[in-house]
Amino acid sequence: MQDIAVMLARYLPKLALPQVGITDVIEIALISFFVYQFMVWIKFTRAYTLLKGILIVLGFIFIAYVFQMSTILWIVKNLSTVLITAVIIIFQPELRKVLEQLGQKKIMSAIPLFDTSKEVQERFTDKTVNELVKACFDMGEVKTGALIVIEQNIRLTEYERTGINVDAVLTSQLLINIFEHNTPLHDGAVLVRGNRIVAATCYLPLSDNMELSKQLGTRHRAGVGISEVSDSLTIIVSEETGQVSVAKGGKLSRGLTSAQLREALVKAQNKKVVDNGKLRHLLKGRAKHEQ
Structure with missing residues (x-):
């Protein structure tokens, strides 16, 4: 136990923790927002089915890489550019639509944390x-x-x-x-x-x-x-x-x-009834805790 304590005392001061600034926090928030929007887009389009097919192909390529199937890897390497172009063509209608929707969205209301409404969600009445x-x-x-x-x-x-x-x-x-x-x-x-x-x-x-x-x-x-x-x-x-x-x-x-x-x-x-007042409840609970 004493040896472990000595080792920690020797190596812990040498560990360099990354400096996290305001820019890093904003960058993480922006990446999270766009990843969330991408996931929502995938969920509400036929691209979800196509994506599952692509993941199966990628899994097959990974197996080929692990077992060093050289012929399959050579084919994939030479067709990679064509495959990327094909994916863009296949997803073209969905990509265009998601960009149009992104331009129409109110950014703050699109982030669930800032949506303070409580509503009944249903596809039709x-x-x-x-x-x-x-x-x-x-x-x-x-x-x-x-x-x-x-x-x-x-x-x-x-x-x-x-x-x-x-x-x-x-x-x-x-x-x-x-x-x-x-x-x-x-x-x-x-x-x-x-x-x-x-x-x-x-x-x-x-x-x-x-x-x-x-x-x-x-x-x-x-x-x-x-x-x-x-x-x-x-x-x-x-x-x-x-x-x-x-x-x-x-x-x-x-x-x-x-x-x-x-x-x-x-x-x-x-x-279903959805309560979107996450930020409001979070702030209210924090204020109550501080009191």
């Missing part, structure tokens, strides 16, 4: 849930086909661009009018973001799942297809039978009742 349920089953009674895509975490901007901009508050009357036979907007999908219909006549990718029933038409395959490439919830009203179906995660649930559809929408609503 209970009124929107009621309007969706009413519209779907009203259309089902008269066998009016409908395809409604409800956006969740992953933005569906690329599919929104294929349709006609609507940007209107979602109501059952508006949905029924859009999907009415022989109207200009009835063909294609309606895209819902929050409490608004953002676009109609949108084109969706068709599912190539061979397990889907051959009786299902293009509308159902499109509903399943968009659920395979995103986390969206898609409601399909059959024009032949009037049945209401829901596609989520590549799986199709057919013949839903109004209660079952409401349950799926409430789950997608993701309602």
Whole structure:
């Protein structure tokens, strides 16, 4: 024990601790802010799925490096420039969008520590849930086909661009009018973001799942297809039978009742109460402690 104390007394004075100044603190805060914004951007785009694929490739390269697989390392080394360019091209829409959002943000409110509000966070309101349920089953009674895509975490901007901009508050009357036979907007999908219909006549990718029933038409395959490439919830009203179906995660649930559809929408609503007054509570607790 005495030897340890002597060793510490001999070497501790020689340790040079880094000098931390105001500039270093500001630099750390800025880096933390931009890393946080990058993580939020990744979470709310399809880039998250692409990023997981890139991480798998990097893991494969790391294994090749550990085991000295020279041929694979040579291929990666010679293709590195091409791969970096390919990543930039793949992420181009998301990169452009995040820069636009960064320019529109209020910097202080974007930092969670300084956001002092308390709010109920939900993707859409209970009124929107009621309007969706009413519209779907009203259309089902008269066998009016409908395809409604409800956006969740992953933005569906690329599919929104294929349709006609609507940007209107979602109501059952508006949905029924859009999907009415022989109207200009009835063909294609309606895209819902929050409490608004953002676009109609949108084109969706068709599912190539061979397990889907051959009786299902293009509308159902499109509903399943968009659920395979995103986390969206898609409601399909059959024009032949009037049945209401829901596609989520590549799986199709057919013949839903109004209660079952409401349950799926409430789950997608993701309602929660968030208290953002972190800085306020922190300062209040500190003042109380000092008193």
